[in-house]
């Protein structure tokens with residue numbers, strides 16, 4: 001049966017960004033039966049034994065408690081499970097010296113849903129209101145592109161999504177670089193509905209400085225524009241920052257977190273912390289969309305926060321695990337990549353990815369991805385990570401995201417093979433299969 005689709009139906013049944021490539025990767029893995037691939041494409045965290053144990057122990061505690069029936073056999077409030085909200089409020093008030101109440105918190109089924117609510121509650125066409133005519137397009141501003149590919153699919157009004165090109169800090173002799181927001185171009189004004197960015201960033205591992213975040217928030221504040229700081233990799237959990245960073249709270253900043261990289265992606269848990277009125281809008285959106293997030297996930301996460309174990313494991317296990325992987329990757333690249341080639345690795349400041357820029361690459365990132373597949377390595381072509389950036393920019397076809405989710409040996413071998421492919425591609429030679 002082929003049902004007729006609406007405009008939104010057609011739009012939402014399209015796979016955007018990295019999801020489209022994942023389909024190609026799954027087909028490649030399936031078709032290449034017998035061929036061994038080093039698959040560094042995944043955004044899925046590895047299962048670390050200490051992390052699995054944490055969630056197993058919390059589950060055992062929940063199962064043994066009288067709370068169990070109340071958690072799984074009952075609906076609850078859309079805002080979230082009260083003991084979990086209380087755990088977040090207490091922990092954040094103490095940790096960051098804040099004055100949060102439960103009205104500042106919303107729990108969502110994963111943080112992706114949070115961006116969907118925000119993108120459509122604040123971005124898109126306005127209605128007539130208080131003497132204003134309505135019909136104005138409010139933009140969802142991504143201040144630094146590239147950024148999380150998932151922002152590409154969240155806007156029901158796709159034309160509302162606008163991303164800005166960054167400036168590049170290049171350390172040519174070290175083969176390293178870093179993106180910075182280009183404040184000379186960035187426009188946040190009465191046409192802005194909300195601002196979203198990830199910090200640390202998927203795909204680049206960039207961490208916007210505290211000053212850059214404050215500056216973006218200050219630009220948005222006069223227009224009452226919420227700034228959603230996607231902290232899926234940030235401290236206090238999963239603490240996947242390899243450089244110092246301070247989360248920002250208060251005013252128009254909505255601090256958005258996820259339990260996914262702290263070992264609970266299957267439970268779908270996101271947390272928004274911010275202004276009570278903004279939280280209420282998002283909560284109503286959620287009630288209409290799906291009622292509420294899973295209470296089982298919230299009940300075990302409350303235990304992990306209250307005991308301090310979640311933060312402890314994040315800082316001592318999760319962070320060092322991925323930071324070591326990044327070191328393995330950069331050491332292997334430094335050893336294998338010819339100094340004469342214009343390759344630049346983004347500074348590894350956090351998250352679970354490395355981002356490689358192959359300047360003046362003679363082929364597209366998609367073609368490079370195909371060539372890498374031929375030597376048994378799968379990474380993700382970078383062009384999927386520029387949602388909302390409509391301007392032509394060759395850089396978009398010159399990058400690659402490499403996931404840090406392989407074994408040390410796999411990562412090192414993959415970088416050696418990548419260096420061979422890059423050398424041949426730059427010299428114009430075909431890569432042998």
Ligand SMILES: Cc1ncc(COP(=O)(O)O)c(C=O)c1O
Pocket residue numbers: 043109110111112113148150198201202230232257258259260265268269270
């Ligand atoms: C930057 C970023 N934001 C949001 C998400 C969505 O996470 P979830 O919906 O699992 O909380 C991801 C997932 O990979 C991500 O990398």
